[in-house]
Amino acid sequence: AQRVTQPEKLLSVFKGAPVELKCNYSYSGSPELFWYVQYSRQRLQLLLRHISRESIKGFTADLNKGETSFHLKKPFAQEEDSAMYYCALSTSGTYKYIFGTGTRLKVLA
Amino acid sequence: EAGVAQSPRYKIIEKRQSVAFWCNPISGHATLYWYQQILGQGPKLLIQFQNNGVVDDSQLPKDRFSAERLKGVDSTLKIQPAKLEDSAVYLCASSFLRQGRGERELFFGEGSRLTVL
Numbered sequence: 001a002q003r004v005t006q007p008e009k010l011l012s013v014f015k016g017a018p019v020e021l022k023c024n025y026s027y028s029g030s031p032e033l034f035w036y037v038q039y040s041r042q043r044l045q046l047l048l049r050h051i052s053r054e055s056i057k058g059f060t061a062d063l064n065k066g067e068t069s070f071h072l073k074k075p076f077a078q079e080e081d082s083a084m085y086y087c088a089l090s091t092s093g094t095y096k097y098i099f100g101t102g103t104r105l106k107v108l109a
Numbered sequence: 110e111a112g113v114a115q116s117p118r119y120k121i122i123e124k125r126q127s128v129a130f131w132c133n134p135i136s137g138h139a140t141l142y143w144y145q146q147i148l149g150q151g152p153k154l155l156i157q158f159q160n161n162g163v164v165d166d167s168q169l170p171k172d173r174f175s176a177e178r179l180k181g182v183d184s185t186l187k188i189q190p191a192k193l194e195d196s197a198v199y200l201c202a203s204s205f206l207r208q209g210r211g212e213r214e215l216f217f218g219e220g221s222r223l224t225v226l
Contacts, residue, residue, distance in 0.1 A: 004151075036215070043112075044152070044200065044217040086151055088215075095140065095204070095213055096165055099151035 002027045004089050006100035013077050014108050021072040021103045023061075023087030032090040033063055033070040036099070039083045047072075047085070057081070077107045111135065115201050115218035123226050127189035130221045134182070134203030140164075142215065143176055143186050144200040152200055158184065191225045198222050 003026040013019055025031060033050040048056045050063040050070060061072045070087060087100040114133040122128050134141050139160050144152035155174065157164040160181035169176065173192070178184040188195055198220040204213045 006151075009149075032213075043219050044202075044215075046214045049214070090213065094157070094164055096154060096157060097142065097202075097215060098154065099144075101149075101151040 002089060002091060002096075002098050004087050004098050004100035006085075006087055006103050008103045009101070010104045010106065012106045012108060015079055016076050019072075019074045019077045019081070019105065019107075021085050021087075021105065023070045023072065023100060025068050025070065025087070025089045027068075027089055027091065029092050031063075032092070033061070034088040034090065034097075035059070035061055035070075035072050036086045036088055037083050038086070044086070077105075079107045079109060081105060082107045113201055113203055113216050113218035115199075115221050117221055118219065119222050119224075121224045121226065122191055124193055125190040127187065128191055128223060129185050129187045130199050130201075130223075132184045132186070132201030132218060134184070134201070135205075135216055138203035138205045138216070139181070140204045140213075141178055141184050142200075142202040142204075143184070144202065146198045146200055146220070148197070155186070155199075188223075191223075193225050196223055196225045 005024045035047040037047040038044045059074045084102050086102045089098045116131050141158040143155040146152045155169045156166040156176045158178040161178045176186045200220045201218040202215040
C-alpha cells in the first residue's frame with residue numbers, strides 16, 4: 001500500500017537555525033515526490049518537486065530511494081517559513097496523490 | 110489565471126441532513142480531485158476524475174457520498190445523510206494532463222469547511 005509518513009507534528013526552530021522536515025514513503029513503483037505548503041489563511045500550494053531538483057525559497061529536498069525518504073531542508077530558517085508542510089507522493093500511471101499528515105513549522109524570533 | 114473556485118466556504122448542518130459542495134477547476138485542467146481533510150490530518154483523497162470519468166473512488170464512502178463531474182468541467186460532491194465524523198474541510202484540486210511521466214502540480218481551492226452538529 002502507498003503511504004507517506006511525516007513523523008513530526010510540530011517542529012520549532014529559532015530564526016537562522018537549520019531546518020529539516022522528515023518525510024518517508026512506501027510505494028513499490030517509481031514515485032514522484034512533492035512538498036506542499038500552507039501559509040496562514042492561504043490555500044495549499046506546491047513548494048517543490050523532486051523531479052525538478054530545484055531550490056525554492058531556500059528549501060531543497062533530495063529523493064533517497066534507498067531510504068525511501070524525501071526530507072525537506074533549509075540551512076537558515078526565516079520567520080516567514082512558519083507554515084504547515086505536507087509531503088506528497090504521486091503514483092505513476094494514475095497520478096493519484098497521497099499526502100502525509102503534515103508538519104507545522106514554527107520559526108521563533 | 111483564475112484559481113480553483115469552491116463554494117460554499119463554510120457550512121453548518123445537523124447530522125442526517127444533506128450538503129453539497131461545488132468546485133470549478135482551472136480552465137483546461139482535465140484532472141479533478143476531491144480531498145477530505147479532518148482537523149490534524151493530511152488531505153485524504155476521496156475521488157479523482159479524468160475529464161468526466163472516475164479514475165479512483167476507492168476511499169469514497171459510497172453509502173453516503175457521491176460526486177459527479179458533468180461535461181468534464183465543474184464538479185459537485187454531495188453527502189447524504191451527514192454524520193458527525195464528516196466534519197472536515199473538503200478540498201478540491203485540479204491539474205492539467207501532461208504526456209508521459211511528467212510533472213503534475215496540484216492547484217487547490219480554498220476549501221469548504223463543514224461542521225456537522
